[in-house]
Amino acid sequence: xxxxxxxxxNGQPYEVAVKPKTTLIELIRDEIGLTGPKIGCNAGACGAxxxxxxxxxxxxxxxxxxQVEGHSVETVEGLADGDKLHPLQEAFLDDGGYQCGFxxxxxxxxxxxxLNENPDPSIHEIRHGLSGxxxxxxxxxxIIDSIxxxxxxxxxxxxxxx
Amino acid sequence: MSEFSVIGxxxxxxxxxxxxxxxxxxxxxxxxxxxLIGKMLRSPHPHAKILNIDTSAAEKLLGVKAVITGPRDTLxxxxxxxxxxxxxxxxxxxxxxxVRYIGEPIAAVAAVDADVAEEALSLxxxxxxxxxxxxxxxxxxxxxxPQIHEGPTVRNNVSEARHFEFGNVDEAxxxxxxxxxxxxxxxxxxxxxIEPYNSVARYEGDGKxxxxxxxxxxxxxxxxxxxALGLKEGNIRVIKPHVGGGFGGKMELFSDQVVAAILxxxxxxxxxxxxxxxxxFEGGRRRHPMYYTLKTGYMKDGTILAKEAKLxxxxxxxxxxxxxxxxxxxxFQMFPYAIPNYRYDGFHVYTNKTPATAMxxxxxxxxxxxxxxxxxxxxxxxxxxxxxxxxKNRMKPGHVIPGLAKVESCGIKECIERAMESTGWKEKxxxxxxxxxxxxxxxxxxxxxxxNWINSPYAYSGAMVRVxxxxxxxxxxxxxxxxxxSDTVAAQIVAExxxxxxxxxxxxxxxTRTCPPDLGAWGSxxxxxxxxxxxxxCDQILDKLYKTAAALMxxxxxxxYAAKDGRVFIKERPERGLDFVEVVKAAIRADExxxxxxxxxxxxxxxxxxxxxxxxxAQVAEVEVDEETGKVTLLQVTTAHDCGQVINELGVEGQxxxxxxxxxxxxxxxxxxxxxxxxxxxxxxxxxxxRAPDVPENFTSLMVETYEPEGPFGAKEAGEGLTNPNAGCIxxxxxxxxxxxxxxxxxxxxxxxxxxxxxxxxEAKG
Numbered sequence: 071x072x073x074x075x076x077x078x079x080n081g082q083p084y085e086v087a088v089k090p091k092t093t094l095i096e097l098i099r100d101e102i103g104l105t106g107p108k109i110g111c112n113a114g115a116c117g118a119x120x121x122x123x124x125x126x127x128x129x130x131x132x133x134x135x136x137q138v139e140g141h142s143v144e145t146v147e148g149l150a151d152g153d154k155l156h157p158l159q160e161a162f163l164d165d166g167g168y169q170c171g172f173x174x175x176x177x178x179x180x181x182x183x184x185l186n187e188n189p190d191p192s193i194h195e196i197r198h199g200l201s202g203x204x205x206x207x208x209x210x211x212x213i214i215d216s217i218x219x220x221x222x223x224x225x226x227x228x229x230x231x232x
Numbered sequence: 233m234s235e236f237s238v239i240g241x242x243x244x245x246x247x248x249x250x251x252x253x254x255x256x257x258x259x260x261x262x263x264x265x266x267x268l269i270g271k272m273l274r275s276p277h278p279h280a281k282i283l284n285i286d287t288s289a290a291e292k293l294l295g296v297k298a299v300i301t302g303p304r305d306t307l308x309x310x311x312x313x314x315x316x317x318x319x320x321x322x323x324x325x326x327x328x329x330x331v332r333y334i335g336e337p338i339a340a341v342a343a344v345d346a347d348v349a350e351e352a353l354s355l356x357x358x359x360x361x362x363x364x365x366x367x368x369x370x371x372x373x374x375x376x377x378p379q380i381h382e383g384p385t386v387r388n389n390v391s392e393a394r395h396f397e398f399g400n401v402d403e404a405x406x407x408x409x410x411x412x413x414x415x416x417x418x419x420x421x422x423x424x425x426i427e428p429y430n431s432v433a434r435y436e437g438d439g440k441x442x443x444x445x446x447x448x449x450x451x452x453x454x455x456x457x458x459x460a461l462g463l464k465e466g467n468i469r470v471i472k473p474h475v476g477g478g479f480g481g482k483m484e485l486f487s488d489q490v491v492a493a494i495l496x497x498x499x500x501x502x503x504x505x506x507x508x509x510x511x512x513f514e515g516g517r518r519r520h521p522m523y524y525t526l527k528t529g530y531m532k533d534g535t536i537l538a539k540e541a542k543l544x545x546x547x548x549x550x551x552x553x554x555x556x557x558x559x560x561x562x563x564f565q566m567f568p569y570a571i572p573n574y575r576y577d578g579f580h581v582y583t584n585k586t587p588a589t590a591m592x593x594x595x596x597x598x599x600x601x602x603x604x605x606x607x608x609x610x611x612x613x614x615x616x617x618x619x620x621x622x623x624k625n626r627m628k629p630g631h632v633i634p635g636l637a638k639v640e641s642c643g644i645k646e647c648i649e650r651a652m653e654s655t656g657w658k659e660k661x662x663x664x665x666x667x668x669x670x671x672x673x674x675x676x677x678x679x680x681x682x683x684n685w686i687n688s689p690y691a692y693s694g695a696m697v698r699v700x701x702x703x704x705x706x707x708x709x710x711x712x713x714x715x716x717x718s719d720t721v722a723a724q725i726v727a728e729x730x731x732x733x734x735x736x737x738x739x740x741x742x743x744t745r746t747c748p749p750d751l752g753a754w755g756s757x758x759x760x761x762x763x764x765x766x767x768x769x770c771d772q773i774l775d776k777l778y779k780t781a782a783a784l785m786x787x788x789x790x791x792x793y794a795a796k797d798g799r800v801f802i803k804e805r806p807e808r809g810l811d812f813v814e815v816v817k818a819a820i821r822a823d824e825x826x827x828x829x830x831x832x833x834x835x836x837x838x839x840x841x842x843x844x845x846x847x848x849x850a851q852v853a854e855v856e857v858d859e860e861t862g863k864v865t866l867l868q869v870t871t872a873h874d875c876g877q878v879i880n881e882l883g884v885e886g887q888x889x890x891x892x893x894x895x896x897x898x899x900x901x902x903x904x905x906x907x908x909x910x911x912x913x914x915x916x917x918x919x920x921x922x923r924a925p926d927v928p929e930n931f932t933s934l935m936v937e938t939y940e941p942e943g944p945f946g947a948k949e950a951g952e953g954l955t956n957p958n959a960g961c962i963x964x965x966x967x968x969x970x971x972x973x974x975x976x977x978x979x980x981x982x983x984x985x986x987x988x989x990x991x992x993x994x995e996a997k998g
Contacts (some may be wrong), residue, residue, distance in 0.1 A: 079842035083732075084468060096341075099256065099261075100263075100275065103263075104254070105254070105257070105260075106253075106254020106255075107254070108258070108260065108426070108427070108476070109260065109428075110426040110427070110428070110476075110509070111509040111915065111916045112249055112508065112509065112918070113509065113915060113916065113917065115915065115916035115917045116426055116916050118426055119622075143252065143715045146254035147253070147254045148254075149253070149254075150253055155252070159252040159253065162248075162252050163244050163245075163248045163249070163252055163893075164244070165882075166245075166882040166883070166885070166886045168248070168251050168252065169423075169715040169716065169717065169886060169887075169890065170474070170475060170476050170477045170715025171247070171251030171252075171256050171425070171428070171474060171476070171715065172258065172425075172426045172427045172476025172477060172715075173426050173476075174251050174252060175254045177683075178252065191241030193929065196924075197924045197925045197926050197927075197929075198924070199924075200362065200923070200924035200925075201923050201924055201925050203923075203924070204424075204426060204916060204921055204923065205426070205924075206423075206424050206425055206426055206477050206479070206890075206894070206895075206921070207477055207715050207716075207886075207887075208889060208890050209889035209890040209891075209892055209894070209922075209926040209927055209931075210889075210892075210923075210927050211886075211889040211927065212882075212886050212920075212933050213924070214924060
């Protein structure tokens with residue numbers, strides 16, 4: 071029996087009918103058609119499906135769609151502001167923070183969650199902040215550097231604005 | 233090398249924007265109208281005869297559109313990359329009458345959704361006759377062991393034996409001051425790419441089929457799928473969207489591809505088959521476990537005179553790429569050392585386990601662990617510095633391995649020296665406080681294999697370049713970008729050759745219908761091979777442009793021309809030139825409007841039996857070992873790498889870091905644990921991959937640039953070979969730290985504690 075779910079996805083309100091067993095990643099990818107978040111293990115172990123719920127990173131394969139009723143969900147597709155990339159995206163491009171790119175949408179969202187909580191993280195804090203996200207290509211080194219770089223860029227941007 | 237405009241310069245990857253915005257499309261993202269979901273039923277037994285398969289209940293389930301089995305619905309063709317050596321082709325898409333490992337596909341269904349497909353699988357009844365099984369290669373080789381395959385070329389489960397020998401090993405051993413023999417065991421690990429195996433097939437009718445699939449080798453899939461389905465190669469279109477990692481695990485035709493195709497042919501609908509993570513473990517591939525014995529003869533001064541290597545690989549139930557891993561392990565055992573007398577015997581042994589295949593390093597990680605461990609043992613015996621003994625025995629440029637290889641450029645000396653200098657090796661080796669240690673490992677690796685198992689009449693790589701009237705350039709390549717950055721390298725090579733900006737290059741790739749045949753991504757072949765094909769294609773275009781420019785400018789003597797920064801000009805008079813676009817337009821007009829196209833290919837000549845060129849490197853790790861817990865922490869990791877001319881530095885560094893961390897996992901934590909053929913840890917929770925907090929905080933990459941005459945702009949391999957020296961390097965650092973040597977991989981805290989315990993007992997007695 072499907073139920074009506076109301077939530078916000080990347081700033082846009084949605085009202086959709088979903089089965090109780092449908093997971094959030096299934097809703098996002100299969101029903102709504104945003105394929106940025108990926109399924110690597112479907113068991114909450116790889117982080118490829120990481121999205122933000124109210125600004126915090128979660129494995130969307132381990133959340134039922136109905137659990138986000140009334141909440142705000144953000145995927146990698148919501149990261150850029152129109153054609154203006156988010157500093158995290160700019161840093162990943164400049165610093166080589168991706169290779170095959172399959173973990174990247176999850177990494178970016180895990181990073182955004184981390185920066186939401188801690189805008190100026192140390193390398194140590196970044197390393198631990200990514201412990202839920204697997205990457206088999208990069209050895210993490212450049213992902214960690216990219217996030218550190220992004221934090222500096224955001225600090226600078228924030229400074230310019232104020 | 234400052235004359236380059238794009239080569240070696242910092243450039244953003246051409247696939248970057250789509251990858252950071254989530255727009256990049258992978259096979260798993262493809263959803264076609266009316267698409268069905270396919271799933272496979274897998275064997276729960278390691279070895280059994282199939283007496284009967286009853287699919288009637290599954291077929292009746294509402295929403296099921298097709299159910300297929302091997303004997304009823306497939307041609308039963310045995311296929312693999314070994315088309316040139318048919319006796320090695322031993323695998324079918326679905327079991328015909330017997331299963332040989334837990335996870336082997338038996339039947340498949342296509343249904344309206346995944347839930348229905350799974351329910352249908354549970355309704356298929358298979359009647360088995362359980363057969364005795366064998367799981368260890370040494371057991372499998374014994375008389376009376378269960379025979380996993382019959383056939384004239386298989387005896388006692390040995391499907392392939394490799395032997396090479398040069399010099400006079402026995403005589404040399406007699407001359408040596410010392411001869412030592414050591415045995416090692418290497419464990420199984422998996423590729424663990426994050427995108428699971430998956431495919432979408434759409435049968436178009438009239439014998440034509442399109443398949444989107446996550447593969448490293450679109451051309452292999454095209455040819456082998458034709459064979460498995462009985463269709464014409466040219467009527468099969470393989471599309472490779474972005475690929476979420478491969479590492480050697482996606483370079484063969486797999487059941488998901490064949491099954492998706494057959495289900496689509498049966499139903500007339502597109503069918504998607506996607507493996508779960510657990511299926512990727514059980515029904516996928518792994519790196520070969522190996523039992524290795526090394527006998528090495530050496531002189532008091534550290535000169536190695538002779539080596540004999542013997543190994544038995546646990547190949548699993550089918551050959552896969554095992555025979556090549558076997559061959560290359562024996563080959564890389566020599567690198568990067570000049571061994572004058574060498575004998576190698578390797579045996580590929582069937583067991584009732586998941587087939588093992590190529591995995592980053594292709595036999596090299598096993599070889600270098602044993603080689604690097606033993607060299608340190610020899611150095612200790614002689615009281616020598618392990619770095620000095622490596623320098624003493626190193627290969628030199630121009631080194632020839634009789635009947636196998638010609639090594640042109642070779643920067644191993646510079647690599648070792650720079651790694652020593654950067655790490656303060658001399659001040660640290662043997663002198664660090666207890667619990668801390670430093671170790672070295674070295675390697676040489678191939679830049680593409682001179683191997684044509686697939687028996688293709690085509691060249692190793694092909695390329696086509698078309699210059700449009702506005703100066704933009706379309707580049708058609710069949711090589712496979714799987715994350716390593718090869719499409720960007722291809723674009724850089726063309727931009728440099730034609731003197732146009734990167735933003736004017738459009739790379740057309742990943743589609744066998746439009747791209748030239750290419751053997752794909754394996755053996756670190758793409759930069760060198762497709763790079764050379766692109767250079768040939770660009771040279772044809774430049775020839776036309778230079779002739780046109782000469783006609784337009786009319787210089788009074790013959791000059792040489794060059795193309796750079798959007799101009800075509802006289803080499804010795806750079807101020808005399810024309811706009812690139814102007815020359816392109818004139819060249820097209822002069823040729824009756826024919827498109828300006830260059831075509832190239834690459835086939836190596838006179839380069840031996842293995843590879844056109846070899847990269848080299850030295851790896852140093854500084855570790856801290858907690859003697860209470862056995863935990864190993866990597867404090868500083870330094871790589872000095874000779875990859876010839878660097879084309880994309882950010883790409884090379886990223887590849888080196890990734891290779892190291894994969895090697896770190898191989899050494900310290902990853903292990904595919906099986907019991908009676910059943911994988912006990914088939915998940916990312918239980919199979920321990922390195923995570924961000926585990927990797928070294930300090931990672932230094934040093935580029936040792938040499939010029940490789942066979943490589944495009946002098947470039948060669950980067951990023952695969954560094955998987956090889958890590959285990960030996962870390963093992964040597966652990967020995968330096970706490971005085972225990974682990975020869976049985978992986979080096980877990982339990983093994984370290986046990987070895988420390990034994991060492992203490994020995995010391996107490998002594």
